[in-house]
Amino acid sequence: MRPQNTIVSVLALLPQALASWPSFYSELESPYRNDEPDVQVSTLFQFPNNGSWVDNLALRRDGSLLLTRLDVPEVWSVDTDTGNATLVHSFPNATSCFGISEIDDDVFAVVVGNFSTTTYQPTAGSFSVQKIDLRSDTSGEEQRVFEQSVVVSQIAALPEAEALNGMATFTKESRLVLIADSPNGVVWKVNIETGDHSVALNDTTLRPAEGQALPLGVNGLKVVDGYVYYSSTTRMEFCRVKVNEDATPAGDYQVIASGFLPDNLDVTEDGTAYIATDPQNSIVRVTPYGQIALVAGGQLSTLMPGPTSCRLAADGKTLYVGTSGGQVAPVMGTFMEPGKVVKITLA
Numbered sequence: 001m002r003p004q005n006t007i008v009s010v011l012a013l014l015p016q017a018l019a020s021w022p023s024f025y026s027e028l029e030s031p032y033r034n035d036e037p038d039v040q041v042s043t044l045f046q047f048p049n050n051g052s053w054v055d056n057l058a059l060r061r062d063g064s065l066l067l068t069r070l071d072v073p074e075v076w077s078v079d080t081d082t083g084n085a086t087l088v089h090s091f092p093n094a095t096s097c098f099g100i101s102e103i104d105d106d107v108f109a110v111v112v113g114n115f116s117t118t119t120y121q122p123t124a125g126s127f128s129v130q131k132i133d134l135r136s137d138t139s140g141e142e143q144r145v146f147e148q149s150v151v152v153s154q155i156a157a158l159p160e161a162e163a164l165n166g167m168a169t170f171t172k173e174s175r176l177v178l179i180a181d182s183p184n185g186v187v188w189k190v191n192i193e194t195g196d197h198s199v200a201l202n203d204t205t206l207r208p209a210e211g212q213a214l215p216l217g218v219n220g221l222k223v224v225d226g227y228v229y230y231s232s233t234t235r236m237e238f239c240r241v242k243v244n245e246d247a248t249p250a251g252d253y254q255v256i257a258s259g260f261l262p263d264n265l266d267v268t269e270d271g272t273a274y275i276a277t278d279p280q281n282s283i284v285r286v287t288p289y290g291q292i293a294l295v296a297g298g299q300l301s302t303l304m305p306g307p308t309s310c311r312l313a314a315d316g317k318t319l320y321v322g323t324s325g326g327q328v329a330p331v332m333g334t335f336m337e338p339g340k341v342v343k344i345t346l347a
Ligand SMILES: *[C@@H]1O[C@H](CO)[C@@H](O)[C@H](O)[C@H]1NC(C)=O
Pocket: 093, 094, 095, 113, 114, 123, 125, 126
């Protein structure tokens, strides 16, 4: 079953959501207006073939970018100065990589499992969290030779999960990562030392909307200042919940903004979110007060077809975006291209 019809039917809602936002609210409460910010957009790197699908991104300390792929079980490194890309690791016994998050200096956790990019069906029970240790990679940004410097090991298998997706490091001290289980509508916490795991968050806002072809609830995650921020895709909601030191809920689940299709996201220390809207072909910015602004791209734009994820660099001004090339919903019904990494420079 193709989820396209479902998605196309909600596409028309974005302009409405933007237009109906009360402007008095923005003037009173926020340093930002919901005007489109000045940006420069360029392609940093693009795969050669249609079907390549960048699912998620993580930044390394040296400024280079790691990306996961959904169409193959691979993690790649992209040099953010030159756009040179190198395969870091290909996982055996799986079809796809999903969330990626730094758990120690230059050590990353990666969600790995089986998923079909033609039927959009995950294989329940096939998901695990793996560790990629890049500490012995001293090859420098150019001419990296990862085969010799990557140490890979399993953190935990999660046979109880239906389809793991986005992931965020909770706190480095807690040794926990949080992982979205999109069809189940829960967030797992996994101890990266012991592999112990259990459901940390379970709420209506995490569950797929009813009557949708694609059961996609909670998707992207980020932990900032004691809150777990998350996207809930088919509900078209961007939410947060305050949590305790063991990642259990400590307050109400709050909807910050709604009316667009959120995929993975990044959130700054002040609570400003940058969210990839996948079939809506754009990146939006959401203030802590819920005002939505278009950052780049757009429903009918071919600038960044199918943006799945974004990460703000340490400078706070450079936003990297990963794309699927528009595989979920080709732009204007027809336009597709290979997956790529886009660099957005915010003014
Ligand atoms: C996952 O996919 C791999 C590669 O296609 C396959 O070898 C493996 O059997 C699959 N695992 C499950 C649990 O289906």
